Amino acid sequence: MTDTRRQFLTGASAALAGMTVKGESRIAGSFVNNDFIRGHRIRDRALISPAARAQRIPLVIVGGGMAGLSAAWRLQKHGFRDFVLLEMNDRAGGNARSGENEVSAYPWAAHYVPVPGPQALYVRELFTELGVLRDGVWNERFLCFSPQERLFLYGKWQEGIEPAIGLSRKDREQFQRLEDLFTTARASGGFSIPMELGLHRSPRDLDRLSFADWLRQHGVDSPLVLWYMNYCCRDDYGALAADTSAWAGVHYFSSRPPEEKGPLTWPEGNGWITNQLLKRVGSFVRTGQMVRRIARQGTRYLVLTGSVRYVTDAVIYAAPTFLASYLIEGFGRLEKFAYSPWLTANLTVDRPPRGAGTLERAWDNVVAHSPTLGYVDATHQTLRSHVDRTVWTFYWALAEGAPAANRALLLEKDWRYWSEAILRDLERVHPDIRSCVSRIDIMRLGHAMARPVVGSIFDPRRRDLARAQGRLLFANSDLSGFSIFEEAQFRGVEAAQTILHRLGRA
């Protein structure tokens, strides 16, 4: 796999050198949303200056991603309105941010929610409120339309992402073996969403080895099966199976019912949920407010931003937990909190590419043995029967190699390098892609998501943060060890409920 990627990147840079003339095409674009620049100011403890004015407020939520917004949603639903939500970015949403151009709205990161199971009560509550779930039936307009997924394998597209064509007997046996193992794990109830609910019934020793080792232990060595297992880890965790806790690998396959016709999705991905939440709690949100310091002051907390000193009774810290080391006084260093670097791109596609198989365009389009994760079609959820232009969201978890090195690579290389690499990857299946695309906007996410490395799920520090005492609560999905909407929402709502109790407002 490493070789593949190295070859791929050298290929891309060689192409960059050689193809600038040809590549001097009409494809426009740029990097967007350079969050990390602000983030690095936190790291470097720059700009800490005495805040201009003080404000007394009972509760401050730090971070306007899905966890923070969900906390606000629960508070507001409960009639509690004495709080602000501080968001560093100019727009709330975090990993559920979206964009829009003249063609379509499109996601920048999270783009779907698997059909929630019976245990995801808060998710079901929210979706009932939003009209996604009505009388126990999911509104089909929000379920991913047919055809959902396709995989390019052996030179042709097949329906579905799990390899199904050209399987050898060995491939088939190993897929079956894994399916049996996952069915057993599912039945154990230890792998739930939210993960917190099943954790006590779940085997701790699975967190002591990597998913790759676990697969090896179970005699899985088929390259195709291993490709698929790695693909799933890259897709949900931004990591290879070798860098993923076996617990998380098993959780991915065992936490959801196998037969579901989903997932729930929207042209703007989970940005739709963000926008719906903002309609309800937008008035509490202060964007562009980078928190510089959170400190204890007697029985209260001080939350400092560039312009305001918030004096507050309680804090819900819903920002990425790794930033807590820089923000919260006396927090100390974090071990076992690894994050995966990602790159996402939105491509404006002016006409559908030709060739490369005849199977109809699907929502999620994956190429086997590519280092990237493929692309999602933003106009797939349209009711129109004819679509000319569309937007593809291209996903690429830089899973191979050390995260720090990949973060450096993200910063070092320019837009042309990355757009060239994306086009080269797409050219495997769409040879004429360059003449179809008119714009490529690229977002670099150095700490895109928590990576469930070996030992991270049952890490005592993580468990402590998840059950924090007092009035400084932690709510980011990375407390679950992996970054998915349901976990973020669960952490946010739980924190809100706990704080209401502790403030005597329940």
Add this chain to the structure above:
Amino acid sequence: MALVLFISVFLISACGLIYELVAGTLASYLVGDSVFQFSTIIGCYLFSMGIGSALSRYIYRGLVHRFIWIELMIGLIGGFSSALLFLAFAYTQAFALLMYFIVTVIGVLVGLEIPLLMRIARTHFDFRDAVAHVLTFDYIGALAASLLFPIILVPRLGLVRSAMLFGIVNAGVALWSTYLFAPQLGARRLLRGASAVALAILLGGMLEAKRITAVAEDNIYADEIIFARDTHYQRIVLTRFKDDLRLFLNSHLQFSSRDEYRYHESLVHPGLAAIPAPRRALVLGGGDGLALREILKYPQIESATLVELDPEMPRLFSSNPMLTALNQRSFLSPRVHLINADAFPWIDSDQSSFDFIVVDFPDPTNYALGKLYTTAFYRAAARHLSAQGLLVVQSTSPMFARDSFWCIDTTIRQAGLHTYPYHVYVPSFGEWGFILASHRDYSVPKSLPPGLRFLSAETLPALFQFPPDMAPIPMPPNTLNDQVLVRAYDRDWKDISH
């Protein structure tokens, strides 16, 4: 010398007749009335040949030189005549004018040929032999062309390429003549260059003929293509054989003019005639205006709205005389309102209410079309339906695609409507199915509008009976996220095509 000269006569004679036959056939296909077309074209052509012969007396010198130029002109005009006429039919109203113009020009030029050749031959033979030989080969060429045309050329090459092939023959004769009569010729290089250019243009035309008509599809369509256009949304093809006009969209048959009345009467009247006081009707799809034609038979209908994605369809069906004759100029009725929109988003955002809704989409051959057969679509459509209103859905064949038909029925019921499926026999389609749907109970109408050719009040109840081989089978509903219908449809039609 003698033989090659007479072979030239043979060839150019054949060419002349081919252009005449091409024009006659094309006009018969496109406009119909073949007796009239052939009579007037032959008359016009022969008369023009007479003009040409008369004009030949004004040519005094440089006979061979002029002969070669005439050959090249005939080759180019004749070669492209068929393509030009197809395009004129598709894009202008001046088809007949252009056709007679082209026939006249070719006639005049061909009329010049033979007298010139006779005069050229006279320099090599005595006059008696020259006349006898030239005319003999002229008539043999005519026989060869008249046999070749219907047996080989039209079936194998089609009209556009047949004409071009003979244009190439004309230009070839021109080139050949520059060598044959080399001693009598000046400016040979210029003539050879011109011949080569003409040959190149015609060869290019022959290769590009695909773009002009659907030659590649000739094997799909049994009949001659008389109109083909790639619109932004689809490929529209009209074919004609005698009085049978057929419309194909993306190679799928939409109707045959011989029996479309069976389809469209059945689509409209079982529902519309059963509504007490229908005022407003809606047609989704049906850009041929044929469902509208049936709806307009009800004087109570105040407005009929047609929502069609492809603006070319109503444009074609409101301008072409053959097609407006078929839909009885339905698009020109002041009661008809045309909306150019994609049906699902339109029905989702519009708020109006209708007494009668016709859902006449192409069969669910792919997921994009399959969306128009989902519970979400029928729920949206049901919101537009008045309390007493009825909705009818063309639902493919309950015989050949039994799973698909009953899947559509389940889907409509799942959307909260009562359904009343029925079927009719349409020879060009086979056994075909429709599903009426309503918020209320439905009973078969006691009377129908006058002048129907297929339906009658007496036979109507029988349409709602399904024999055992088409009887209901349990099927899951078709939803946006699980389009079982598209997969069922694919299976159904694969099964019978093996």
